[in-house]
Amino acid sequence: MTPRLHRRLTLAASITGAVLVALDGTVLTVARPVLQRDLHASVAAVQWAGTGYLVTVAALLVFAGRLGDRYGHRRVFALGVAGFAASSAAIAVAPGIGWVIALRVVQGVAGALLQPATLGMLRTAWPADRLAGAIAVRTAAIGLAAAAGPLVGGALTAHFGWRSVFLVGLLPAGAALLAVLAVPSAARPAAAAPGGGLDLPGAALLALALACLVQTLVALPDSGWSAGTALGLAVAGVLGLALARHERRTARPLLPPALLRSPAVAPPLGVLLATSAALQGVLFPATYYLQDVLGLDPLQSALRAAPLAVAMIVAAATSARPAKRHGERAVVLVGTVLVTSGALLTARLGPGSGTVGITVCFLLLGAGFGAVMATATALVVRGASTGEAGVAGGLQQTALNVGPALGIALATTTTGSGDPGAALTPSALAMAALAAAGTLLAARLPDGTGRAPESVTRP
Incomplete structure (x- = not known):
């Protein structure tokens, strides 16, 4: 072949x-x-x-x-x-x-x-x-x-x-x-050859911590802040601390310290977490805004939000060329700025907002997130050696699973007990701040296209 x-x-x-x-x-x-x-x-x-x-x-x-x-x-x-x-x-x-x-x-x-x-x-x-x-x-x-x-x-x-x-x-x-x-x-790479064993205790601690965290975040919009919510977050925190202690002591950790400290892996993971949280944290109240405030039916709401999907697809598909020419950091920075701008403009939407204003908000959000997702993912995967590509891919997927749950939970907290659609402005402002934090992380990304830490063996 x-x-x-x-x-x-x-x-x-x-x-x-x-x-x-x-x-x-x-x-x-x-x-x-x-x-x-x-x-x-x-x-x-x-x-x-x-x-x-x-x-x-x-x-x-x-x-x-x-x-x-x-x-x-x-x-x-x-x-x-x-x-x-x-x-x-x-x-x-x-x-x-x-x-x-x-x-x-x-x-x-x-x-x-x-x-x-x-x-x-x-x-x-x-x-x-x-x-x-x-x-x-x-x-x-x-x-x-x-x-x-x-x-x-x-x-x-x-x-x-x-x-x-x-x-x-x-x-x-x-x-x-x-x-x-x-x-x-x-x-298989030498680092992944049989004989080293799997870090099963670390895997169990990480799985329990993430399961507890995600379940608590997913349940928060319905249950609100309660003793159960505080307990869930506390248990997840304790399990996280136990995991960190275990990973420092074990000979073959599930989460290699060098991978987590890599400037080509940790910052883009943070950017993916922040931007995916910001995007979903805006979309959650925006859906209620379209239907409850503007009185649109579900199909009309979906059509109003369609520019987001279109912009995301186009931005993701075309992100590799500017990243190669100007560097991944520049593309991710532009993407996070677009997400921040889209969230800020969404905060200005009200009962009298027209189709053009809503479309611009969704275009900015989609284009920004598409560029960030594709480029930051490439950084994470390429920043890992071939022997740790699976762990890097797992971390990237984890960030994109936890981020939306976190964003919706934060939006719900900002909204309080009121109508999510009516509380679009404070939620969107909070998500803009979160996306801006992603911009600060993006500024720490390596400049240029960089090189992989380990050469790829071509078939």
């Missing part, structure tokens, strides 16, 4: 796997009310079908990335895709909501396996100087899938019922498996 064909098949498998997860997360949203009625389930039970998946994924991403580093990203990816497809098919024939929740947790395990592997495979197969372009295409595909998901989910649910939503991913799963099985196995 020629190197070019190897890279293209790897990219195709990576994109298809990432799209599979993105599509699954968005098509389900519009199907939940129908699922609830069909299975005679409570609102809380249906919410757990989403929460159980989200918590499971967030808890296992980094450990799954380490498994890819040790046993090969191709194998872990194939296992994750097969598990994701099998659990999706099983949910489609589930007899009750209890089965749906349990199978969504299983699906979360599979999703955690395949997501870091999509980046690990790219890091192994693509030369460092061309990696950003491959990741930009992957990011744009994710944005397209996320934008198309509600439309696909709505059409399927309306004509074939909620069970069809879980079958839509079987075709891309099959395509991803065919693509990755056609790629020959690459030799």
